[in-house]
Amino acid sequence: MSLKKEQLIEGLVEILGSEKVITDPEVLKESSVDRFRRFEELHGVYTQPLPAAVVYPQDSSQVAAVLKFASDKGINIVPRTGQTATEGGLETIVENSVVLDGSEMNEIIKIDSYNMQATCQCGTPLQVLEDQLREQGYTTGHSPQSKPLAQLGGLVATRSIGQFSTLYGGIEDMVVGLEAVFPNGEIARIKNVPRRAAGPDIRHVVIGNEGTLCFITEVTVKIFKFMPENNILLGYTLENMKTGFEILRQIMADGYKPSVARLYDREDGAYHFSHFANDKCVLILMAEGPKKIAEATAEAIEEIVGAHTECVKVDTPYIQTWFDNLNWDATDVAAERAEILETKNIGNTTEISADWATINKIYEVCIERIRNEIPDMTLVGGHSSHSYINGTNLYFVHYYNVVDCKPEEEILKYHHPIKKIIVEETIKAGGSMCHHHGVGKHRTPWIKDEYGSSYYILETLKNAFDPEGVMNKGTIFPG
């Protein structure tokens, strides 16, 4: 970067006005990290270079002007919206980065209930959109645990997925069209059509780019009729994960689409369901949609599960209370922070996917290795929460006590070695190292192994759309 920090800020103020260019040191500190480094942050330790400013554009043309300016002057841009990133995607690893925050572009532009689609600006919190839709009898069908906090731009940029994905799909199945701004200042609109076969699907260049290729300014998603009165929630306890995976496989292979399909191992089950799990695995399924479909789906599920004698049915209210409290809002985040500070016990997650034949092997080997190789573990377990015709995901949950190390050493002593085990075992077995949190900055060392020979395609996208390398350095692509 040839510009001095003062000149950089002057340039930004010229584009956005001084009100929208924030240089308060406390804001800059918080903006240098995301959830991945929260142990350091909670102890007031900031190891990353602080950004020069956090800026709030108000429309696409301001986004374009900021990106063009950054590109011309070689300034690293870190896009953000809801700030719930878990993998370091928001870390500012380059001196004098600029955090481009789209959260003030938060208008719901149109709810088109005839064509069953809704258009929003990138900073619209999903919860706000969902609440408005539900008032009118509709839903996005997207329900990540971070729904109260995450915003549309980030949700699309990370290829997020929600709890009802087995019926509605991930965000990539929901996005109809969008608008994105590229580092050269080009504003590109992808129109909203039901489908097209006019070349490759360019939505996928944008969806999941994690701020490394472009800045997403507007999104149009599908909407669905909201019929919670038809929901049928089913729960079972069972002896082992292998049976659970087999049940999920059968349900998917037989062509049923429960919205929720979750399988918890004993450890994760004990954490969430201590009121009934009794040292057993837990399987939870929900049939939803039009009444007849929901009923038929529930009936088929009961039949499939019923053939496995180790499964014991659980009364619905035991699961309903848990389900009603699944999402995380700002209060939960604050409570978690207080807990970590007091107990020095911290939990993180790593999500992967693999086909049916492989998933249980990955599960077993990772759990065993983490238990044996990582010190001070207090919980290692996991659950599958998103199933497909050819396989499922695994969401590993790992908690440990931080013992005898400085806050800035926590990641090196515990978090990285755990991630390394899960990522390497998954790639070795042929699965994917990232199911829905994105690559961020902490899974980039394995990105070439993840892609193999197809890395050529990914790398070419980066070279083409961000030739100056100013978009979120160190994310997805090694720094």
Added chain:
Amino acid sequence: MRILVLFKIVPDLDLLQDKEWTIKNTLPVETAYVKKIINVYDESALELTLKMADHSINNKQQIELSAFTIGEPHADLFLKKLLALGFNNTYRVQCSADLRFNPYAIAYIITAFASQYGPYDLIAMGMQSSDGDNAKTALLVAEMLTWPCITGVTGFELRDLDLVAVRNINDQGLVEQLVHEPAVLAVGNAPCSLLRVPTLRDIKSAADQEIAIISLQSLGCDLKKLNRQNDTELESLNTVNNTRAGLVIEGTSAEEKARLLYEKHLKGWLSSR
């Protein structure tokens, strides 16, 4: 020194939705389906006791820790955790009766246990539980044992072999007093409120330790009689309105917002004080 910590397993009421707080005649709110937790004040008592034990190990003092609860088998999960955290003994009095509004019976059972399994030098517990809210048990136990009781305890540590420094909040504010055992400590709003987490290794090494399950009968407790002696009766339930209001102060700068906050909301309130 032998310390007994009493705790209760309660439903995590924060998990109940507004709609579930329905009151039908005098029937308590349905909580059977809700995840269970250690009552928060009891959790503080357990952690404070462990901290005292850490300290005493450094000072080479001998401390024996026992944890005790009255209830059903779902409490065993928590007792196992306490064994993993270093409690030497764990006890559960098997009892499925609803004693939420009968602190007398609870205190009676505790006293019977302490007399039979004691002597204990110190009994610590939370000052009240979230589902009964009686705030009487500690005082009743102290009365039955004819021991002194300190309420509103926020911390305690061993100073000498039989001398405990206890901090508590009373009408004078925060005070520290030196107490000769025995005593009952009722823990209140302690700054440390969360129990530490055992490692998988701790859990494994405590796996063989047994929880002692005790019957009411073996303690000479007759539930029917205890229920007859209860001087508290649940007459009615009312919904307490806890709604709060929020206000977003609109302004173009922090200065302007601060000025509006002061002029519109704080000035009048401050001058009326």
